[in-house]
Amino acid sequence: MKFGGTSVATLPRWQNIRELVASRRAEGARVLVVVSALTGVTDALKQLCGEGEQDKRKAAAGAIAQRHYDLLEHMQLALPDTLGSRLSELAGLAANGPAPRGELAWQAQVQAHGELMSSALGAAFLSHSGLPTQWLDARECLAAVALPNQNERTRLLSAMVEAKPDAALNARLAALGEVFITQGFIAREQHGRTVLLGRGGSDTSAAYFGALLKAQRVEIWTDVAGMFTANPRQVPGARLLQRLDYEEAQEIASTGAKVLHPRCLSPLREPRVPLLIKDTNHPELEGTVIGPEVRAHAPSVKAISARKGITLVSMESVGMWQQVGFLADVFAHFKTHGLSVDLIGSAETNVTVSLDPTENLLDSDAIAALASDLAKVCRVKVIAPCAAITLVGRGMRSLLHTLSGVLAEFGQLRVHMISQSSNNLNLTFVVDEEVVDVLLPHLHDLLIGAGALRTDDSALFGPSWQMLYGGGEVVPSVPAWWRVAQRPRLLELAAETTPRYVYHLPTVRQQARELKSLAAVDRLHYAVKANTHPAILRALAAEGFAFECVSPGELKAVGEVVAESVPLLFTPNFAPREDYVYALGTRATVTLDALHPLQHWGELFRGREIVLRVDLGRGLGHHEKVRTGGSGSKFGLPLDQLPLFLQLAETHGVSVRGLHAHLGSGVLDAAHWGEVYAQLASLAERIASVVFLNIGGGLGVPAHPGEAPLDIAALDRALREVKAVYPQYQLWMEPGRYLVADAGVLLTRVTQQKDKGGFRYLGVDTGMNSLIRPALYDAWHKIVNLSRLGEPATALYQVVGPICESGDVLGTDRRLQEAQEGDVILIAQAGAYGKVMSSRYNLRDEADEVVIEA
Secondary structure (H helix, E strand, O other): OEEOOHHHOOHHHHHHHHHHHHHHHHOOOOEEEEEOOOOOHHHHHHHHHHOOOHHHHHHHHHHHHHHHHHHHHHHOOOOOHHHHHHHHHHHHHHHHOOOOOOHHHHHHHHHHHHHHHHHHHHHHHHHHOOOOOEEOOHHHOOEEEOOOOOOHHHHHHOOEEOOOOOHHHHHHHHHHOOEEEEEOOEEEOOOOOEEEOOOOHHHHHHHHHHHHOOOOOEEEEEOOOOOEOOOOOOOOOOEEEOEEEHHHHHHHHHOOOOOOOHHHOHHHHOOOOOEEEEEOOOOOOOOEEEEOOOOOOOOOOOEEEEEEEEEEEEEEOHHHOOOOOHHHHHHHHHHHOOOOEEEEEEOOOEEEEEEOOOOOOOOHHHHHHHHHHHOOOOEEEEEEEEEEEEEEOOOHHHHHHHOHHHHHHHHOOOEEEEEEOOOOOEEEEEEEHHHHHHHHHHHHHHHOOOOOOOEEOOOOEEEEHHHHHOOOOOOOOOOOOOOOOOHHHHHHHHHHOOOEEEEEHHHHHHHHHHHHOOOOOOEEEEEHHHOOOHHHHHHHHHOOOEEEEOOHHHHHHHHOOOOOOOOEEEOOOOOOHHHHHHHHOOOOEEEEOOOHHHHHHHHHHOOOEEEEEEEOOOOOOOOHHHEOOOOOOOOOEEHHHHHHHHHHHHHOOOEEEEEEOOOEOOEOOOHHHHHHHHHHHHHHOOOOOOOEEEOOOOEOOOOOOOOOOOOHHHHHHHHHHHHHHOOOOEEEEOOOHHHHHHHEEEEEEEEEEEEEOOEEEEEEOOOOOOOOHHHHHOOOOOEEEHHHOOOOOOEEEEEEOOOOOOOOEEEEEEEEOOOOOOOEEEEOOOOOOOHHHOOOHHHOOOOEEEEEOO
16 A cells, blocks of 8 residues: 555544555455655755755754654654654764765665655554554665666666565565555665665555565555546546556556556556555545456547647758668767657658657756757757647557547647557647647547547446536436336336337426526527427426427427417528528528528518527537537638628618527537627627527536536526626527437337357347437447346447448447346437437338326
8 A cells, every 4th residue: 555745744644544554454454555755855855965055954854854753743652763763864864965976875865764754653653553563664675676778867866676576575574464664765776775766656666565565456545536537637527547457557647647657557567466546535436446457348548648848859851861870870869968759750851759858857958959969960940848648548540530520629730740659559649738728628528528438338437527526426427217216117118119219308397497597598499409399399388498490390390389479599501592481481580690591582581680690610519510610510600701791681681680609519618608608799799780699509418427417507607707798688598408318218129139259239129210329429328228227237238229230339338237138228318319310211110209297
C-alpha cells in the first residue's frame, strides 16, 4: 500500500491509513506500507541542497525537523529513536555540506531523508495505535543497477532497480511480523551509496516491492479515485477508468496523466501483480484496477491526454535523402545536450521531433545551443509552445475510419505533427498550445461523452468526475420507470406482440415541468419530429407547450389534436415552394434560413412577419450527423449573407421578427445556450424589427452509466444572465428529445444466438428498421433483458436485428444475462427519433405503439 505526501502529512490522514491497513489485515493479508515524504518536504530538501551557506542549510534542516515535531505533538507521541536518529543525520549532512566531488551523492543522501523520516514517524504512530508495525529500510531491499546509458547524475538521482520475485526476502519478512512500513523514492547502488528513483519514485518503489514479494496486489492510495478518461480539471465530465491492462495504463500515464508514474507498471508485468489506484479520502470508491489481462472488447478510445509545453524541432535538408548516417549525426547532438526525443516525424527532406518538458530541461539556452549545433548540418526551425493531444486505446488503427469527426476538429487548427504509435495504442496530434483547453473537452465529448461510445462495459467506464467529486450523488443516467413498477405491464405487452414501442406519459409530463422551470424562457416549443404520437402531443399541449414543425405533415398532425390557440412554429430546411404556401395558410410562424425563398418567391412573403435562422459558424452534438451549424451543415443563413437577406426582406416588405440558431443535438454543456443567446442578441441589435430570439433545442440526454445529466439550474442561470443584459427580447426554445427520449422503450424478443470469431451475437426480432439511431448516429441505447432482470449479467453480446445490412447492430459489447429464445429485450431511451424514423425496409412489419397513461 503506497501513500503519497498529502496522505501522510496530517493526523487525520494517518488515522485513515491506520484504518485502511487494519482492513487489509482483516482480510488475512500481510501489509507493506510504502510512504512518500510529508508534502512539501522533498522540495524543502532540494532547496537545502542548493544553499551554499552552512547557516542557511542548518536553518532549513531545522525547519524540516520542526514539521515532524509538530506532527508528533499532534499525534501525542514521544520522539521515536528511529526518527530521532534520522533528524540527527540530516542536521549533520546540512552542517557539513557536500564533500569535494561528492555533491550528487550528498544530494541523494539529503533528499532520501524525507521518506526515512516520514516512515519512522508512521511506524511509531501505527504501533502506538495498536497495529504493531516494523520499520524497514528500503535500501536493504532495493538494489539499483547501473545501465550503459546512465551518467553519474542519473545513476544517483534517477536510478533503476531490477526487481524479480525474491523468496528469501519474503521469508525474512514473514518471520519479522505482519505489518511493515518502508520508504518510497530510495534505493542503494552497488558501492553502498544511497540513490533516488527520480520523479514518481514512490509509486515505482511500491511496484518494485510488489514484484519482489510477488504481492497479492499493489495499492496506490492518492487524492483521486483512479485514472480518468481525461484530466478532470480540464474535462469535468471525464469518467473513471475502472479496468485497464498494463500497456493501456502505461500509455495513459506516459502521455499526460499525473496520477500514476509510467515507470511503476513495468516491474509488475512479469510477476503479473495487479495494481489498484484508490482515493485515500473515499476508500469506498472502486478505483482503477490495472492488471495483466488484455480484455476482449471492441476497440475504443479509452482516454484523451494532453501535454503542454511541447517544443518541436524541425530539421530540413535536401542532403539528408538516402544519406547514410545523417540521422545518427543529428541525434548525436540531442544526446550531447542531454535532450530526450519523444515523437518523430520524417519525410525525404525533413525530420521533426518533439521534446517533452517533463523529461527535459527546455530553457531557452538549451534550445538555442541545440539549434546552433544542428544548424551545422541542416536548416532548423523551433516551434513552441505546442501541446500534444493523445488518443489512447487498444486497436487504435482499426478505429481510424470512425474518427472523421475528430479529424474534422483538428482540420480547423494548425496541426504540426501526427504520430501513430507502433504498438497500436495511441494516436497523437501536436497543435498550438493555446487551443488545448477549448479543444480537449470537445474531443472528449465526441469520443467518450454522450452518444460517442457504442460499447456497454460497466467494468471499464465508471462514474464521471462530476458525479464523484462535484457535490452530487451518482444517479442513474436513465430513469427506471420500466425497471420495477411497470415491468409486469411491459412483459404483458411484449407477450401480445413484438416489436412494440411503449410510451410512459408521466415521464413526458415530468420532463416538461422541469423545462417549464426555466424562468428566462418565454415560450417552449416541442420539436414535433422527435415523436408525433397524438397522446404525447396532447400531453405537452396540456403542459402549456407550443409546437415546432418542419413539414406540412407535422403541421397537420398537430392541428388535428391541439387547440387553435396553441402557437405553431414552422422551421423547414430546403423545403419546396408548396410547403411554404401551405404553412403560410396556417397560424404558424414561418422560418427562413436561406436567400432563395426571398430571391425567387418573394411575393409569397410580402407583408409577412418571419423568423430568420442564422448559422453562427460552428456546430455541436454527439455525432457529426446531428451538428446543424458550421460550413459542413446545410442549415442556416451564413452571417456574411445577412446584409443581402435584410435588403431582400425590405424590398418585399418582410419583417424579421425573430432570430433563430440551433447548433446541434445531444449537448450537455449548460453554458452553450447562454452563448447562443448572447450571439443572437448581439445580432438582433442590428435589426430593429426583432422582438424574440429562438435558441433552438438539442438538450442532451445522458445515456452512459455515470454521465452527468444536463444541469437545468445552471442552464437557467446562464439564460437569466443574458436576459438581464437584453431584457427587450423574448426568449424561445424548441426542445424535442429531452422531453420524450426517456419516456419511450422498444420491446423486442430474442430469436437466436450465434458464436463467431470470438463474438457472441444475440438476435432479436427487429433492428434498424425500427430503431435506426445506432446505425445512423452511432447512438448508444441502454439494452436490458427484461425477462431476467436481477440475474447475474455474465454474457457479452453483440445485439443485432434481422435486417440484411452489416450495420444492423443495436448494441455492441453489451453485458447481459445469459439469454434464451423468447426473452424480452428492452431498448431504453427510444421515445425520441424511434418510431418516427422507422421504415418497412426488407418489408418487415413496423413496430406498433402503446401508451401508458399513468
